[in-house]
Amino acid sequence: MSTAEKTIQDAHALEGAPVLVGRPDDRALTESLLSPVLGPTRKGWLLLLFALLGGVGFWTLSLVTTLFVGIGAWGNNIPVAWAFDITNFVWWIGIGHAGTLISAILLLFQQKWRTSINRFAEAMTLFAVAMAGVYPVIHLGRPWLFWWLIPYPSTNLIWPNFKSALPWDVFAISTYATVSFLFWYLGLIPDLATLRDAAKTRGRRIVYGIMSFGWRGSARHWRHYRIGYLLLAGLSTPLVVSVHTIVSFDFAISQLPGWHTTIFPPYFVAGAIFSGFAMVLTLMIPARRLLGYQHVVTERHLDNMAKVILATGLMVFYGYMMEWFMAWYSGSASEAFAFLNRFQGPYRGIFIAQMFCNVVAPQILWFPSMRRNEYVLFLVAILVNVGMWAERFVIIAVSLHRDFIPSSWGMYYPTWVDWGLFLGSICMFGVLFLLFLRFLPAIPLFEVKELRRELEHYGDNAHPGSEEEG
Amino acid sequence: MKAYVLGEFEREQPLYDAARALRAHGHESLDIHSPYPLHEADHALGLKRSTVPIVALVGGLAGAITGYLLQWYTVGHDWPLNVGNRPPHSAPAFIPVTFELGVLFASLAIFVGLLAGYFGFPRTHHPVFEVEAFRSASIDGLWLSAEVEGKDAEPVAQELRRFGARNVSIVPEAK
Incomplete structure (x- = not known):
């Protein structure tokens, strides 16, 4: 064992909380982790679902208004042609990035603590990207012509301009959405098979049976599966960096003061991971309590995410x-x-909120006791979500409202449609997440079982790398 | 007529021993079923290195080439588009889409290749599913399955029992 590995082990030994509480056997793990899916519907879940569906109604109304009235229903104007829509787009895409980071980058770094939270974070990625994708399309003005963005030999006799950052965005976001889905679904297949086998009713067995394609846990399949999964992680890692880089190009490639900077790509990627981890914590802290996942999502996970x-x-x-x-x-x-x-x-209030939420508030996480306090963490996570939204608003709308010539300055005020599209998308995201928690295994069963086996053989602080083939 | 012989094992080691013993008797169509990947199972079954990386590489290269040619053909050749007096064929501006399509094709190749090519999915009906106890294979059970000639089924089942297998069953393939 190299000195570096030894140091890593010692560092682990200093951390108190384990990544998995106790050593439950596989059947007990399966039962406890699948209980939210196979158990009866909870009242609180239904109540929350209906409350959020109300918000979805508001969202739908705002969408329909946008489709029938047009962009005029928003507060956007010239000079502020990009406002809530693109702010929300960048915010949601950024949130999605933490999911890929947890599932792909931490997998490559063999971080054991990622195991129990990766499915959850990937689902968050998918739903966040779905929410993000709505904005650029409705912002087209005539969204029913969105397919003009796709290069195909049409009677228009003209192609998309590939020297503009916006068509890059089309490819980046659609690739990101597709690859995130494939990665998520590939990870789900063995667990869907577990659900099929653990389900009591015939209907569920059939549905989960079809969804798992007939997975039978064969060693001949696992061998390819492991490599394929690892390769997808390897591909997702540069992908996630490229996506937010390309999103930042939408701004950096223009000449507007406040947008035209070379720091944008790395700064956007860091901001994306920052806001995404905040969103994972926002969802995970209540979910682990309500669904009884404390034995697989421990203080160690919260502490690491806070770091x-x-x-x-x-x-x-x-x-x-x-x-x-x-x-x-x-x-x-x-x-x-x-x-x-x-x-x-005139927008300095939002700027101050951005500075407080993104720069001042997270500093409390220097204290280990604060990192393990669920309430403090939840509050910080909410503040970071707010702060990152404010950051995107400041970058986008505040840079636009006063550019070069004072005669072309203006102000932006959101309308109810803007608010509906923003707050409604949060409700829609919540609905998708609730459905995910109810119908799919939110904690990756097979990976947690594998982790348990590994911990049994090698202990909490062992380095799993030696077992992995090259 | 072919038959499947299935047996469930309590622990890993007897399972690998049984697999090695059966292979020594010339039965090569063996499989191990487990709720999570077992590295040792590859050695016990004598499986070779996976070829999935080649599929991914081919997919990725195909995607990147498609991406670059698409951009060169559309805005560089078919309809040379002059934006800000940049050359119609501007390689640096083509990098993002080239990269994205490379990743997209590679990922699709891995996913579709794994499911349809390597696993032969969708296949929700498989002889192993005929055994009700086999449900544990995705929960906590370790199973060995052997595809053998009908006349060999009983001796193979005996062999599995000798290594301590439970729930040993024989499934005739054609029903």
């Missing part, structure tokens, strides 16, 4: 400082003005 939030929060803060520095160092009057306008302009 990621702290680290990425500092990266985001570094991005802010670089932006300010470049605004001053570039010597461009417009650039300097754009940043002063954030501090002093």
